[in-house]
Amino acid sequence: xxxxxxxxxxxRCVGCLACMVxxxxxxxxxxxxxxNKVLRIGPSKKAGATSARDVEMYYLPVQCQxxxxxxCVKVCPTGASHVLEDGTVQIDKSKCIGCQFCAxxxxxxxxxxxxxxxxxxxxxxxxxxxxxxxxxxCVIQCGxxxxxxxxxxxxxxxxEAPAVGYDTDRSYDNLYTGNRVKLGDxxxxxxxxxxxxxxxxxxxxxxxxxxRDREWKGGE
Amino acid sequence: xxxxxxxxxxxxxxxxxxxxxGAQCLWALRxxxxxxxxxxxxxxxALLAVGGIAVFFHLEHWERIFNGFGHxxxxxxxxxxAIVVLAVVMVVYFVYLRRGGEAKVPAWLSAVGIVVAVVxxxxxxxxxxxxxxxxxxxxxxxxxxxxxxxxxxPATMALICAVRDEASDLDAxxxxxxxxxxxxxxxxxxxxxxxxxxxxxxxEFWFDPTSPTxxxxxxxxxxxxxxxxxxxxxxxxxxxxAGAASAFIGRAKGDWKVWGAVxxxxxxxxxxxxxxxxxxxxxxxxxFF
Numbered sequence: 001x002x003x004x005x006x007x008x009x010x011x012r013c014v015g016c017l018a019c020m021v022x023x024x025x026x027x028x029x030x031x032x033x034x035x036n037k038v039l040r041i042g043p044s045k046k047a048g049a050t051s052a053r054d055v056e057m058y059y060l061p062v063q064c065q066x067x068x069x070x071x072c073v074k075v076c077p078t079g080a081s082h083v084l085e086d087g088t089v090q091i092d093k094s095k096c097i098g099c100q101f102c103a104x105x106x107x108x109x110x111x112x113x114x115x116x117x118x119x120x121x122x123x124x125x126x127x128x129x130x131x132x133x134x135x136x137x138c139v140i141q142c143g144x145x146x147x148x149x150x151x152x153x154x155x156x157x158x159x160e161a162p163a164v165g166y167d168t169d170r171s172y173d174n175l176y177t178g179n180r181v182k183l184g185d186x187x188x189x190x191x192x193x194x195x196x197x198x199x200x201x202x203x204x205x206x207x208x209x210x211x212r213d214r215e216w217k218g219g220e
Numbered sequence: 221x222x223x224x225x226x227x228x229x230x231x232x233x234x235x236x237x238x239x240x241x242g243a244q245c246l247w248a249l250r251x252x253x254x255x256x257x258x259x260x261x262x263x264x265x266a267l268l269a270v271g272g273i274a275v276f277f278h279l280e281h282w283e284r285i286f287n288g289f290g291h292x293x294x295x296x297x298x299x300x301x302a303i304v305v306l307a308v309v310m311v312v313y314f315v316y317l318r319r320g321g322e323a324k325v326p327a328w329l330s331a332v333g334i335v336v337a338v339v340x341x342x343x344x345x346x347x348x349x350x351x352x353x354x355x356x357x358x359x360x361x362x363x364x365x366x367x368x369x370x371x372x373x374p375a376t377m378a379l380i381c382a383v384r385d386e387a388s389d390l391d392a393x394x395x396x397x398x399x400x401x402x403x404x405x406x407x408x409x410x411x412x413x414x415x416x417x418x419x420x421x422x423x424e425f426w427f428d429p430t431s432p433t434x435x436x437x438x439x440x441x442x443x444x445x446x447x448x449x450x451x452x453x454x455x456x457x458x459x460x461x462a463g464a465a466s467a468f469i470g471r472a473k474g475d476w477k478v479w480g481a482v483x484x485x486x487x488x489x490x491x492x493x494x495x496x497x498x499x500x501x502x503x504x505x506x507x508f509f
Contacts, residue, residue, distance in 0.1 A: 062508070097280065098280020107352035107505045203352075
């Protein structure tokens with residue numbers, strides 16, 4: 001068993017939306033639907049602000065959090081929504097009856113009905129790529145090298161992203177065998193208190209967000 | 221959330237079916253309404269069937285319903301089991317009605333019928349209790365469905381008894397209690413929904429690049445007494461008050477052909493309006509995606 005997830009360093013995210021676009025392109029997500037969205041949180045006044053210009057904000061990529069106790073799996077009547085050995089939540093479309101209770105049960109609203117196939121879809125954490133040893137497309141394409149993929153059981157410092165540098169091999173193929181940088185070697189120092197999660201209503205979201213020197217909004 | 225009409229009809233009609241079957245079991249236990257038993261059973265079975273058909277319109281691939289169906293933690297699976305159990309009890313009830321003549325249903329079967337009817341409504345309501353949707357995640361949501369069943373059943377049973385010239389003291393007593401319970405539980409659930417207004421994640425200012433002008437609650441509000449939900453919430457209360465009034469008027473006048481029908485109509489309006497509010501306030505705890 002593993003617990004695959006993505007950790008995003010929000011201090012590095014520049015809001016380029018490349019992860020959104022990459023996700024739609026590689027997963028053929030229908031027009032009007034998204035498996036991954038980048039929200040802008042703020043601007044909001046800093047603690048102790050003395051003027052209206054004293055503000056802060058951050059970008060927040062939101063998608064399926066591949067939870068520890070996924071409510072979507074619990075409510076699915078056919079077992080179409082299920083947890084894989086790698087800890088990710090997947091949908092067997094051939095079993096989905098389109099009741100959409102999973103979409104209702106998701107605290108983050110990241111599931112939607114594919115109108116053409118009439119089944120529910122969401123982020124797969126690019127299972128088709130990661131099962132072969134690669135990285136999710138949103139991690140590969142991240143413009144700020146803010147997103148890292150890995151197994152939570154190994155700690156988030158072990159999470160990986162494509163290597164950086166002017167002389168780096170940028171081919172996708174080599175990402176299946178290496179050519180990566182670890183979060184612990186790449187990002188600035190952070191404290192345990194800088195690691196945040198989306199609000200937990202008992203589902204235990206696996207994805208984590210690092211945010212330093214700014215106030216995390218929306219609760220955990 | 222968009223109004224899910226198949227589910228609104230499903231929950232309302234199942235509450236009606238369970239309420240009517242429970243009421244006829246109560247009448248049988250008290251030795252009343254013998255000639256009304258078979259029409260009431262046919263009525264509750266028809267309501268159960270129509271409600272069951274309505275829910276299929278919500279499914280995008282109903283032809284796959286038995287393709288792995290049966291995940292036990294799913295509220296839908298539990299609902300199906302409860303419906304099948306109620307249907308089986310109805311069949312046994314039917315057999316006793318046919319074999320034993322009028323009002324010869326044994327007391328144990330009537331008691332079982334009431335229990336199974338209550339269990340069906342509770343299981344149905346429980347399937348909508350989701351931590352992700354604060355307005356739904358309340359025991360009073362189940363209570364509101366039980367209230368509707370308690371009002372639907374006696375009103376319909378009193379109407380059938382009146383048509384079959386079998387009026388009894390139970391008509392007035394059960395209707396007054398049932399309609400008052402519906403009013404109290406409907407209002408209590410609306411208040412409970414209102415109390416969840418502060419349960420949603422708040423981030424002050426935010427921006428979604430894919431929907432730059434969309435409000436996070438486009439169908440109304442996270443609270444029943446705000447925004448577009450107000451109208452349906454008011455209708456739910458007024459209809460429930462009218463239902464209670466119809467029970468008192470029926471008790472005073474004793475004409476249950478009229479006041480039973482009026483009472484059932486009021487509960488129908490109240491229950492549907494309450495379910496409309498239910499969907500309009502069905503907003504995720506993290507409503508930004």
